[in-house]
Amino acid sequence: GINAEYMGSEKLIDLLDEATKKAYDQLVARAKENGATTIPEELKDSAEKIGMASIKYFDLKQNRVSNYKFSYDRMLDPKGDTALYLLYAYARLESILRKVGHDPAKIQELALKAKIILGHEKERSLAFEILKFPEVIDDFVEELLPNKLCSLVYNIAVKVGEFYENCKVIGVPEQDSRLLLIASSLKMIKCILNLLGIDPLSKIQTSNYTYN
Numbered sequence: 001g002i003n004a005e006y007m008g009s010e011k012l013i014d015l016l017d018e019a020t021k022k023a024y025d026q027l028v029a030r031a032k033e034n035g036a037t038t039i040p041e042e043l044k045d046s047a048e049k050i051g052m053a054s055i056k057y058f059d060l061k062q063n064r065v066s067n068y069k070f071s072y073d074r075m076l077d078p079k080g081d082t083a084l085y086l087l088y089a090y091a092r093l094e095s096i097l098r099k100v101g102h103d104p105a106k107i108q109e110l111a112l113k114a115k116i117i118l119g120h121e122k123e124r125s126l127a128f129e130i131l132k133f134p135e136v137i138d139d140f141v142e143e144l145l146p147n148k149l150c151s152l153v154y155n156i157a158v159k160v161g162e163f164y165e166n167c168k169v170i171g172v173p174e175q176d177s178r179l180l181l182i183a184s185s186l187k188m189i190k191c192i193l194n195l196l197g198i199d200p201l202s203k204i205q206t207s208n209y210t211y212n
Helices: 004-009 012-033 040-060 083-099 104-113 121-130 133-143 146-166 175-195
Strands: none
Touching: 012 040, 040 083, 040 146, 083 146, 083 175, 104 175, 121 146, 121 175, 133 146, 133 175, 146 175
């Protein structure tokens, strides 16, 4: 768990407050990069959720039988193995489905008339990662090691990013298949995050600009 010496010097509530503050500062910086004015209340709400998720994920991804050194920078790295990275990946997928007007009901309709075709190597790589879920769940139940779930959801998010960078989704013949793959990835990420006690964010509000 969290390094005992660290926890002795700082209470959990202080840890949460500091994580929220640092998350808030990141969101403000992102808003400035986008040339947008900030909306304090919306930023605060996003920051609180990100701060809580970041602490949970950082703790759960560690091996439970050993202590570790806590680091805010590592915990809130938007490009590392962090809750923030996962939340951004989730919000991006939600954004893609919103752009084509696909809510859960429409995804269900699409699944009845279309199928996932894994023609690109990045599609196959993502699908293979998703298919590891049953085995990882079995291991999790047997060994009670949440870090294995953390590894899986992070790997899925990485593969999603690689897929999205290499495979155009909207306006191509493969659109329906790729939308179903995105929906499957979204569902899997949400399922694992929920198992870890983390609520994904459909949107991450940084200002009058919404991340997508």
